[in-house]
Amino acid sequence: MSHAPTSFLRKYVFSEDHKVIGLQYMFTGMFMGLFGGFLAYIIRSQLADPGSAVAGFGEVSNVDYNAMVTMHGTIMVFWVAMPVLVAGFGNYLIPLLIGADDMAFPKLNMASYWVFALSTVVIIASFFVPGGASGTGWTTYPPLSANSMYSAGVDWGINFWILAVALEFIAFLMGGINFLTTAVNLRAKGMSLWDMPLFVWEEIIATIIFMLSVGPLIAGAVMLLLDRTAGTGFFDPTQGGDPLLFQHLFWFFGHPEVYVLLLPALGILGEILTTCARKALYGYKMIIWATIVAGLLSFVVWAHHQYVTGMDPRLATPFSVMTILISVPFAVTMFAFIATLWKGSIRFTVGMLFAIGMVAEFLLGGVTGIVNGSAAADIYIHDSYFVVAHFHYTLFPIVLLAPFAGFYHWFPKFFGKHMNRPLGLIHFAGTILFFNMTFLPLFNLGMMGHQRRIADPSLFEYLAEGAYLQEIATIGAIGLLLSQIPFLINIAYSLLKGRAAGPNPWEGTTLEWTTESPPPHGNWSEPVEVFRSAYWYSPPDTEADFIPQNEPVQEAAK
Numbered sequence: 001m002s003h004a005p006t007s008f009l010r011k012y013v014f015s016e017d018h019k020v021i022g023l024q025y026m027f028t029g030m031f032m033g034l035f036g037g038f039l040a041y042i043i044r045s046q047l048a049d050p051g052s053a054v055a056g057f058g059e060v061s062n063v064d065y066n067a068m069v070t071m072h073g074t075i076m077v078f079w080v081a082m083p084v085l086v087a088g089f090g091n092y093l094i095p096l097l098i099g100a101d102d103m104a105f106p107k108l109n110m111a112s113y114w115v116f117a118l119s120t121v122v123i124i125a126s127f128f129v130p131g132g133a134s135g136t137g138w139t140t141y142p143p144l145s146a147n148s149m150y151s152a153g154v155d156w157g158i159n160f161w162i163l164a165v166a167l168e169f170i171a172f173l174m175g176g177i178n179f180l181t182t183a184v185n186l187r188a189k190g191m192s193l194w195d196m197p198l199f200v201w202e203e204i205i206a207t208i209i210f211m212l213s214v215g216p217l218i219a220g221a222v223m224l225l226l227d228r229t230a231g232t233g234f235f236d237p238t239q240g241g242d243p244l245l246f247q248h249l250f251w252f253f254g255h256p257e258v259y260v261l262l263l264p265a266l267g268i269l270g271e272i273l274t275t276c277a278r279k280a281l282y283g284y285k286m287i288i289w290a291t292i293v294a295g296l297l298s299f300v301v302w303a304h305h306q307y308v309t310g311m312d313p314r315l316a317t318p319f320s321v322m323t324i325l326i327s328v329p330f331a332v333t334m335f336a337f338i339a340t341l342w343k344g345s346i347r348f349t350v351g352m353l354f355a356i357g358m359v360a361e362f363l364l365g366g367v368t369g370i371v372n373g374s375a376a377a378d379i380y381i382h383d384s385y386f387v388v389a390h391f392h393y394t395l396f397p398i399v400l401l402a403p404f405a406g407f408y409h410w411f412p413k414f415f416g417k418h419m420n421r422p423l424g425l426i427h428f429a430g431t432i433l434f435f436n437m438t439f440l441p442l443f444n445l446g447m448m449g450h451q452r453r454i455a456d457p458s459l460f461e462y463l464a465e466g467a468y469l470q471e472i473a474t475i476g477a478i479g480l481l482l483s484q485i486p487f488l489i490n491i492a493y494s495l496l497k498g499r500a501a502g503p504n505p506w507e508g509t510t511l512e513w514t515t516e517s518p519p520p521h522g523n524w525s526e527p528v529e530v531f532r533s534a535y536w537y538s539p540p541d542t543e544a545d546f547i548p549q550n551e552p553v554q555e556a557a558k
């Protein structure tokens with residue numbers, strides 16, 4: 001075991017401890033989440049009352065609006081979901097769940113966070129460069145993004161966008177190497193791959209998907225940068241290029257990316273549902289195989305984002321079929337989660353409520369995805385608010401509900417203190433209520449023919465009909481933001497005055513609960529050994545799956 005660092009700088013800033021790095025990622029993501037949420041407030045206020053000043057911001061020009069939409073999407077995916085779900089929880093939990101004292105490469109881990117921190121500075125700086133933040137949409141499609149002739153040359157924001165995303169990818173590739181090596185090499189004595197808790201499996205499958213899909217997007221980004229700065233014409237038809245090429249490169253990454261975010265979220269759910277239902281995880285191996293199948297399928301569905309680009313309709317059919325097929329493994333996972341709850345003696349902690357809420361809301365997102373995935377339906381609803389509603393019903397549960405669940409669940413482990421329950425319940429109720437109030441009306445708007453990315457719907461007579469729905473959605477969004485205040489108060493209050501939690505407040509059976517809260521540097525004073533061969537949630541020969549396991553069934557060597 002390495003010696004614990006003593007200076008403040010080595011302990012909390014340039015730390016090599018996976019737990020500190022995990023929390024750094026988590027809190028950076030949380031800060032960016034507030035930032036991205038504020039952008040959503042500007043967008044929604046403008047849509048409800050076009051043309052008038054937005055309180056706290058001023059009037060929103062069309063250029064501003066495009067930048068807000070672009071940066072909201074960009075920040076929520078790359079600077080909230082990725083750092084919180086993949087890096088934050090991944091860093092904190094992987095070593096603890098497999099009985100390791102730290103990540104395989106602690107220095108690389110520290111470098112990963114600081115490259116990410118730099119990317120955060122760059123993306124924030126992009127608001128202040130000539131031309132302001134990128135307004136090309138989070139997908140940065142050319143020709144809009146490629147050629148200065150569309151933007152009179154003052155669009156440094158796009159270069160900053162590309163640089164920031166590139167830096168973030170470097171950070172996550174470094175993190176990914178660490179996750180894989182740690183899971184393969186540093187498991188506790190006695191723990192096979194098939195004994196690893198679900199969260200670890202989900203994280204490493206997500207990491208592999210990320211590593212395999214990110215290459216084409218990096219190539220696309222380099223070509224885009226060359227088109228913008230060196231006069232090449234990869235995406236410029238007048239020079240023999242093709243803007244559609246970028247869409248293929250982007251979505252070859254972009255669709256798998258959804259699973260890079262989804263899988264850690266499912267992993268968090270798996271841990272919380274089993275712990276708080278006090279039951280074995282139903283179908284542990286089945287879930288993992290389903291996840292691997294979904295991971296493979298995720299590489300052959302990307303063109304479902306491009307049905308209306310003029311691609312060959314014969315090609316649309318296989319992409320539709322694959323897209324609808326990919327819902328099967330996730331349906332398997334969801335049913336396994338529900339079966340895990342079945343006849344459990346459920347402890348409704350705030351974390352558990354968020355976990356159950358996540359399953360319920362995400363189902364709505366998944367089911368509406370089947371509608372979008374079919375080319376015949378998508379050609380009608382493409383680029384409408386139906387799509388906006390659909391992906392917020394998938395991404396909000398993934399990016400916010402699952403991390404909230406995880407944060408409440410492991411907060412006692414992170415800091416050795418309980419969070420305040422009444423404040424947590426207010427946070428939960430407000431979040432779920434206002435989330436639905438914000439996004440349910442958007443399905444209707446989409447069906448009514450409202451197109452997204454129109455800064456001022458009042459300019460179009462046919463859009464007037466949906467104005468009241470835009471207003472409801474905006475009230476919902478403001479309520480949703482305000483509902484986060486009790487959460488922030490709760491963190492501060494619980495850190496200062498929270499009840500002491502002890503090592504295992506939820507009677508969990510995974511290894512992180514066998515050490516102190518917060519775990520010391522090195523996690524355990526002695527190397528951990530696991531005596532039970534089978535995965536403890538899911539003993540072989542099934543029926544046992546249904547027996548509540550209240551007592552910890554594996555022991556760590558002392």
Ligand SMILES: [Cu+2]
Nearest residue numbers: 255302304305
């Ligand atoms: Cu997709």
